[in-house]
Amino acid sequence: MLGVLNNSAQVLETIDERLLRCGVSRRSFLQFCSSLMVAAPFGLSITDKKTPEEVAQGLGRVIRPPVIWLHFQDCTGCTETLLRTSHPDLGDLILNIISLEYHETLMAGSGRQAEEALQEAIAKYSGKYVCVVEGSIPKRDNGVYMKLAGRPAYQVLEDVGGKAAAIIAIGSCASWGGIPSADPDPTGALGVADLMPDKTIINLPGCPPNPYTLLGVVLQYASSGTLPELDHERRPKFAYDRDIHEQCPRRAHFDAGRFVKQFGDEGHREGWCLYEMGCKGPDTHAGCSTRHFNEIPDVWPIGIGAPCIGCTEKSIAFRVPMFQVVQIHTPATPPDTYAPIIAPQGSISPLATGVAGLAAGALLGAGYVASRKFSTVKGDEHIPGSSSSPTIGSDQNLRPPEQGK
């Protein structure tokens, strides 16, 4: 099916033209645009337009960007997560909004036919297509651990990625190496940005990432040719600028000190905070707290009672043990604990008290003992042990006093 579509898209056409040619009704398209306005049940709006008509107008003029989707050392989870979207659904996306030139999971062809399609697409849309990469790239032993059509993955990336306008690295594997890069890292798995640091790359880490993040990036690129603002790890800020802990639905339990101590205990059943079970939420940047998965509320790790493992973060996921507790970097004030009006300070060290007592006692004791040596007789100037005789060297006293001072 895709081959037919490929043949007819000799020239890049706008979305309006495409829809017209495929017989998609205006009404369906408007429905699609409304779904774009709130592109997920939990709060990502892809456009700031006010009505579907406005969206349709803007979107209709957009030229469908060609997209080449590469799979390397992946589990296909990122593609799978994309399949579980319905607002808009994947069909709409790949058929009408973008021009999906190559995708190993979704395309009909295989073998030499698929390879031909890839080479054709690269040649025809060189410099214009978006390359989406899923899976990590092995580098050890000359990258023999993953080959596509006989070529090691990194060469394919250099070739395909090199001619792309932009590369979207979807998933933790493509962003920084993911699961294959976990200790002992037998394949030397790397992310796209590690191999091609000078290309325009957008990382969408996550295992899997939320599909609406990809949709947001693609649609922004498609409609305005720009990419969203990225942070220092090349992740789009609109999705990765907050950590899980900030907007976690179980935050009230954290603030009140209600923690799960053991899986299956009372607190766990009540849905209490999983911080003490090693939840990496405070250290993990992602939007999972508000945009859950599978378009069903509370379908996400913490929501089902499993502590976050920090799957987006290179320094945490598959490195820090799952049940190791993290530090809180931005502690806020707890809502139901208050400082008392009077807060006493200081403590008395028993050791110091002892030493002070000893010193004072010794002084007073010595003073008393010494005082006993003084006479109680009025006018008695005698001191025991005193003598009027001068001391050594007295013969030298014979020197007379000198002039001067």
Place this chain on the structure above:
Amino acid sequence: MNQFNHTGSTLVNHWQRGVPVYGEPVITRTLLFFAALAAVGLVLALVRFCSPLGPLSGMNDAYAWGIWKTFNVMTLTALGSGPLAVGMAAWVFNRRKLHVVMRTALVTGFLFYATGLIALGFDVGRAWNFWNVLLPWRWNSGSAMLEVAVCMPVYCGIFLAFENLPLVLERFYYKGPEATKQRLHRAAPVLRRIYPFMITGAYVLPLMHQSSLGGLLLLAGNKIDPLWQTPLLPLLYLLAASVAGLGFVTVILLFACLRYGRELDLDVLGELGNLLSVMCFAFLAVRFGDLVWRGQINAAFAFSKMSLLFLLEAALFLTPALVLRNKSARETPRILLNMGALACLGGMFYRFVPTTIAFNPGNNSVYFPALPELMMTIGFISLGIVGFGCAVKYFAILPGEIKDWNYMFTLAKRRRSPGPASGEKVWQTE
């Protein structure tokens, strides 16, 4: 110097001039003990130099002043007010008998002040900014703390040091080479010319800062119990300093004579005792007068914790005041010692209590010095003791008899051997 005239007295004049302590080595077991304590204190001070204040002391935000300020400075410099009290009695009020004990007062006063200022130096948290003291336009003239911070180092480093200069130069004059003797010979008239001005300063400055130490507490307001908080705090602190100073000079003279085998001179000591009694009365008059004037006299006798502290303090002053009115008491060594000690304790008590025990910041906080803090205090005091122990042997400080005077200033290396019999003149006068 009228060292021989004790008109109307039947007592022997044993104190005629300052005489170094002969016949024992400088390094004794006692000295080594105190030197060890001083070393511990100085090592801890070095640690404090490189460390924040918190871990080494028990001070906290409620009790921001610890024993370094309240004891080493406020209380011990009161004991070190001997130069002020004895000096003014001798040079202003013409009590000429006291000139012979002036050196003892000066040396102990200097040591108390020096060790107190060292403690202060380690107590402040941002000592590197002290150079602002050289820029008078930055001085906050209303601040008692500024007055103390400027006046005490100037006093100790210039005026008190100058007063101690003659006794130091004396040793160089007698023991030094010919060239030194000639230089000192030429310097002597200059020193004599400026001497009266320097000692005027040496009395004006302590009058200022000893009262300012009390003035510091005025800003603490209601945090100090009303039995102690009064606009007359500066005057009372000054009077307490003179009591403590006189008391300490009396006590140290008695103990030193006992320790180094010198006969007492009850004429001089009696004079000190008399002055002590007068100053105690002066203090008590102002103290009680103040309480009556502020309407606190009932609280003073309410037998609460604060009231009992006050009554103890009053007793510490009243006892020497009354007992030393009696002439026979003033000529009995043990009574002089006990009364002097009580007066010292009274003066120390009065200066110490308002900053600590009667100081209540209102949040049930407590303060007790931490062990390093305490060891540093003990170390600084020990440093003073070591200083005194060495000074009395190197210099002519303790009062003694002229016949014991030795021009050679020789220090003993071994036990003393008998010399000429007593009474024999060993030198010729012209």
Place this chain on the structure above:
Amino acid sequence: MNHGMNRRQALLGILGLGGTVAGTLAAPAAAEEHPEHPVAPPDAVGMLYDNSICTGCKACMTACNEANGLPPDTSLSGGLWDMPLDLNSKTKNIIKLCEDPQGKDFAYVKRQCMHCLDPACVTGCPFGALKKNQWGAVTWTSSLCIGCRYCEVSCPFEVPKFEWDKWNPKVVKCEFCFDQRLKENMQPACTGVCPTGAVIFGKRADLLEQAKKRVAASPNKYFENRVYGEHEAGGTQVLYLSHVPFDKIGLPKLGSTSLGHYATKVTSVLYKWLSGPLIVAGLLGAVIKRNWSVHEAERPEVERRTGLKEQL
């Protein structure tokens, strides 16, 4: 023996006399620095806190920490929450709770620097590190502070806190966000973030008027029907309205004279242009000089009789 005064004595006498004259002339001027009833500067700003509106949300604590770059105080929470027990070196502003033991009534209180009209801390600071700055804000300058902690001893509200655990310790207290916000024409972080308007910012005169209006509008709602800070310690720029007794929320009972006035009323006269010390120096100097002259006159005789040099 000398009779009468010589040149030096005359000089000292003149100094003393001059000092007396100077002191007498200057004495009235001294009173102005710390008047018995301080007057607020014309541009005085202030905060009005009404604990009957405060919900204890503590947004002001978080906003203050953020605006001042202060770390959270997690010492008591094992690293989890910012949970100070009192103002301290990491907390310039705190919400405290006063609870009736029976649990029937409660009141919050926001504590921070009161920015007094005549602050005790400013009076005592030796080099003026703490000073009453523009708009009446009391600010601290690190280059002038020697860390003597006199400010902590003198503040009746126990506000300034010291960084005991730092080798380069600062004195930490609310400064009305002077550098980062007041100077940029913005209100302090705490008043800016308060969601209910429990604490508001404005000119002191306006806030005082508003507070009095609130008291008049609801008689017997506010404790003693008055505003705390109008006269306390001479008047403060942070004003309080409370529906529970002031001492229950930790606001100390204070008279209406400033501590600065109390502490300097005598010394400001005695030390004005150093007149007191100069007079005393003159008097003492005259007497000492006379006694010294007598002493010097007698010295040769004494030295001859004893055969020894005199000891000074």
